[in-house]
Amino acid sequence: MNFQQADLFEPIRAAYEAGGTLSNADLYKRLATDDVIPEGALLERIPVGKAGDLHNPMLRKIRWAQQSLRRLGLLEKVPGERGVWRSTKESRGDLTPAPPRAILLGFSTKLGLALWGDCKDVFSQITEPVHCVITSPPYPIAKGRAYGAVSEVEYVDFICHALEPVVRRLAAGACVALNLTNDVFLKGTPLRSMFKERLVLAVHSxxxxxxxxxxxxxxxxxxxxxxxxxxxxxxxxxxxxxPILIFTNSDKPLFANNQRVLLPHSAQHLKLIAKGGEARTGSYGDGANRIRPGAFSRPTAGKIPTNVLSFPHRCRSQDEVRKFVNREGLPNHGATFPLALAKFLVEYLSEAGQLVVDPFSGWFTTALAAELTGRRWIGCEKMLQYIEGARRRFFDCDGYLEDYLLAA
Structure with a gap:
């Protein structure tokens, strides 16, 4: 069985978080008991380096993973003890933010990558053209969620700084969709904040x-x-x-196409088509709208949706992942975004095979929508435990692989 160093990263982290303080000998025993390393792997010796000294390759990989975990602030040596380490977290329910400039692979599928890191760091490293951005960033709410808060005053700068690296990677004709709240108020008043209007102007300028x-x-x-x-x-x-604000870097052509999200015609409209369309003549709105005989007679694949989108907040996919994180003792993400809405936006704003990204992935709903509709995807999330929970949604996807690979 072949192991890469990165294969041991998550099992070792989980062993320390479950077991608290472990000596190296206890860690080796736990990894062997859990079938993380093959039987007899710690006895193997191979020549290494120019001198050809004999070393155990598995022990070297385990030590590499320990040092990587320590560099990321997830593991520390016990003072005064030799070969004894402990987790820096009291429980797996704590949120672990990605260290600055560190990017790790949480999991992947044949179509996409889930990355642990700050979005500015992640998309500063991406060189491939991005065809669509769909995200629901943190809201500027007074009482922040577990993953943090951004004040209403700082919000425009926060969003612009986060989007700047990915905007530089946008292919011509790409779109950026931002799901925002409509309910931020000036303190102590019923007056709504103008942050949304300021954000629109800032994204443009x-x-x-x-x-x-x-x-x-x-x-x-x-x-x-x-x-x-x-x-x-x-x-x-x-x-x-x-509101869902949609921006683009072009006037035309665009990747957005409403023909990919057509709705079924009503029974009444189908009858109108079948009888050859309108038989009347009419003029409405001072001539702005006119009806002539034969109008609406041409069969079409469906009707174009309006820009008023109706989707329930709760969905089965989110219920399943919430049950998973509860069983695993992981924190629930406080914000949700229905999969049906994400699929609608993905299909509307991108073509099959294109790259869809989400700088604030959370439950990785945009990533899952891209996966299910045949788009490639990159999602990044700053909190490690949310990636651990979101992976449940991808277990059955083609090429699913769990890994924690140091990339920067």
């Missing part, structure tokens, strides 16, 4: 992108709110949608 579309994602299952200003003070209507 600083990143050179133009606004192509603004879709409204309507979620019928969304909880009522904002409680203070809608239910108590009665100033506002209840929240019902989130």
């Amino acid at each position: 600083r990143l050179g992108l133009n606004k192509l579309e603004e879709a409204c994602w309507v979620d019928s299952t969304k909880a009522p709110g904002p409680i203070a200003w809608a239910s108590k003070e009665r100033f506002l209507l209840h929240t019902g949608y989130e």
